[in-house]
Amino acid sequence: MSSFDPSESTVGRSLDQGMDLFRRAHVGDAAPIKPLTPRSVLLVLDGSGQDACSKPLAAHLKARFGCELHVADARESDRAETTAVAVAEELRARALPRTDGESYEQILAAIERTGCDLAIVPCPFGREPESVGPHSAGLTTDMLLARSPVPLLVVRWPFPVKPFFQDKPEEGSGEFPAAGGASPFAKIGMTLVGENDAARPAAAWATGLVSSGGGVQLELLLEEEFYQNVRAALFELDPDGDISHERLTRALRKEYGNLHAGLSKAAEAGGFAYELMTRREESAPNITAGPGDRLVILPLERGDHHSEGHVADALRRTANPILVVPTAVRG
Missing domain, CATH: 3.40.50.620 (HUPs)
Incomplete structure (x- = not known):
């Protein structure tokens, strides 16, 4: 256990320590994401x-x-x-x-x-x-x-x-010519909203489809409802606690530590760039409303309301091709 830091609140330390335990229990040593083509x-x-x-x-x-x-x-x-x-x-x-x-x-x-x-x-x-x-x-x-x-x-x-x-x-x-259209495989963006059983296969498709020398961006979206609910609950426990957006996003990054590490290793092996971003839902840019210069990959966990809603909303307002990677069909 880490030593006491008087600059941190009890609730803040508990949140970090709880996420550390989650990471040790569920993440372990991450293997590189195996590309799917x-x-x-x-x-x-x-x-x-x-x-x-x-x-x-x-x-x-x-x-x-x-x-x-x-x-x-x-x-x-x-x-x-x-x-x-x-x-x-x-x-x-x-x-x-x-x-x-x-x-x-x-x-x-x-x-x-x-x-x-x-x-x-x-x-x-x-x-x-x-x-x-x-x-x-x-x-x-x-x-x-x-x-x-x-x-x-x-x-x-x-x-x-x-x-x-x-x-x-x-x-x-050879690859794409210098002019005449856009390559949606040079830039690939993948967005995750909450836990999602389709996340790893979606990441595998991202690493398999990205062009050589291109880039993959994993965006972890901190849902506004979750953000506000957690803040309200922790505030009841400790009104003077540090319940900042930064602390919650650090916790979110730890939760996806396995996926992040796997993508990092795959990028190194595959010769493409990789970036991890974490944003609150209300401030996240609409990566599906670009000029059609990228492929957006969305994991779809069937039966999960947030996952299904996020995919459906993206499809209705996209200007890019979207690869929807679903979990198995529910019986």
Whole structure:
């Protein structure tokens, strides 16, 4: 136990000591986050302008990782297969035959049929974003968030994406060209709100998808309601105690010490930059409202109200592609 420091309050020391115990009990020696990369990708078309963004993302993943690529048109209004076939030929992918059901049912069937580990889907499905406004993600997206067994790379707004450029196609070398669009894989932001069982797999996708020489930012969001409740409770115990934002954020960082250490080691091994940030919810910048120059990764713990609400809110106001990494489908 540390020696008594008269400059610290009893409540403050108890908070720090309690979080230290949590860290020793639950963190231990952190292993590097093992990168996850796609082996099979499903590209879902809806006939909207967002297909122009989804296709370059799919092409990039296929060229960079050598993954299988499947194309499915899941519209309910247009049952023709010509669009999927044309896009598949363009991307040297496989077009899937049409299936019955609502759009989300067709997409889930395509995920099961292909055995893909990542699906690229537009949001809102089948409609231009400006037709529904910033407060709607659509029924198809909601159902996929609840039922998809694989991560969803959600495209909300169209933006120019740099193609994967290979200086020497026979060697598969090269990266993005100097001009002509943005690379959402050069900057990756991952936001955590509270405890989340999907945090580590989400971090694994972040380390696997970030471009060489790029950067990953982990943002721990201190929820305003939690912040105010803890302050009020501790104030009742010790009205003169030090219950500062800084002390609470230090406690939050300790809680995620394992994940932070794992990402730090992965960054060193993988040659990309890594940064940890901790912010109060009300003062946190909206990383999903940027110019479309980054990929935002959100862990989704199904059945957790705060996690589900945070993901749904981000999808409704994003200007970036969002990779939603969910926990297993609840039975």
